[in-house]
Amino acid sequence: MAEVHIIGQLLKAVDFDEPHLYCKWSFQSGNTWRLVQGEVQGQTHVSSHRLQNSSDFAQPIDIHLSTASLQGWPRLLVEVYAVNVLQQCWPVGYGFVHLPARPGPHRLEINTWRIAPSTWWQSVKEKFGGGSPALHKNDLLYSGVERYKLQTRSSGKIIVELNLIFRRFEEYGVEFK
Numbered sequence: 001m002a003e004v005h006i007i008g009q010l011l012k013a014v015d016f017d018e019p020h021l022y023c024k025w026s027f028q029s030g031n032t033w034r035l036v037q038g039e040v041q042g043q044t045h046v047s048s049h050r051l052q053n054s055s056d057f058a059q060p061i062d063i064h065l066s067t068a069s070l071q072g073w074p075r076l077l078v079e080v081y082a083v084n085v086l087q088q089c090w091p092v093g094y095g096f097v098h099l100p101a102r103p104g105p106h107r108l109e110i111n112t113w114r115i116a117p118s119t120w121w122q123s124v125k126e127k128f129g130g131g132s133p134a135l136h137k138n139d140l141l142y143s144g145v146e147r148y149k150l151q152t153r154s155s156g157k158i159i160v161e162l163n164l165i166f167r168r169f170e171e172y173g174v175e176f177k
Contacts, residue, residue, distance in 0.1 A: 001066040002169045003036070004074070006099070008162035010044060010059040016156035018082035018092050021055040022046045023158060025079075027063060030072010038063035046083050061162070070174065074099045078110055078158050091115075093155035102176055103166045112155040 006027070013021050026041035040063060047055035065074065080093035093112030100106045166176060 001034075001068050002172055002174070003167040004065045004067070004099075005165035005167070006038075006061060006063040006065070006074075006162055007165070008061050008160065010057050010061060010078075011159040011161050012054045012056045012058075013047075013049075013080055013093075014054040014157050014159060016049075016053075016055070016080065016082075016092055020046055020048050020083045021080055021092070022083065022089075023057060023059070023078055023080050025059070025061075026077050027074050028077060029065065029067075029074040030069070032069040033065050033067045033072055033074065036064040036066050061160075068172075073101065076108075076110070076160065078112065080112055080155070080158065093158075095155075095158065097160075099162070100164065103164050106162050106164065108160040108162065110158040110160065112158060113152045114155045116151040116153045 010023060010025055013023060023044045024041070025043070028040075038061075042059065042061075044057040044059040047057055049055045075096050075098045077096045078094070079091060081089045082092045083089050091114060093114055095110040095112035097108050097110045100108075169176070
């Protein structure tokens with residue numbers, strides 16, 4: 001079977017309005033992909049950006065996958081949450097990116113979006129740290145089937161640094177140039 005090693009880190013969140021952030025992340029892939037070693041999901045610590053417009057996470061990622069098919073190429077999903085002084089959490093960004101199909105080092109920027117408030121009360125609640133609406137189904141992150149029904153607005157970015165190592169793809173007739 002062909003193999004992909006993903007080694008890197010979820011580096012930081014930039015351009016978010018909220019000061020205290022953490023990020024839930026997960027890798028998803030098709031049915032022919034198998035996890036050999038590592039964790040395909042995780043969560044960062046809470047980081048603050050009082051003086052800068054970024055929250056540093058430096059969350060390590062180390063995953064080893066195997067596959068017999070290129071269908072269902074892996075993608076990285078992120079959900080960014082804000083935390084207030086009362087330890088209440090609410091989502092402030094959703095996003096995803098497909099892994100590059102080229103071995104080597106990569107710096108990825110994941111643009112995120114959030115659900116826009118639909119009422120005046122939700123706008124006030126969001127403005128003063130009471131939270132914003134959340135997704136009930138995570139497949140709306142990457143599937144456009146029902147996402148067109150949502151009113152969204154852009155949020156910040158998640159910066160990811162990954163090193164991809166591909167092994168035995170040439171046995172299946174795949175060449176990377």
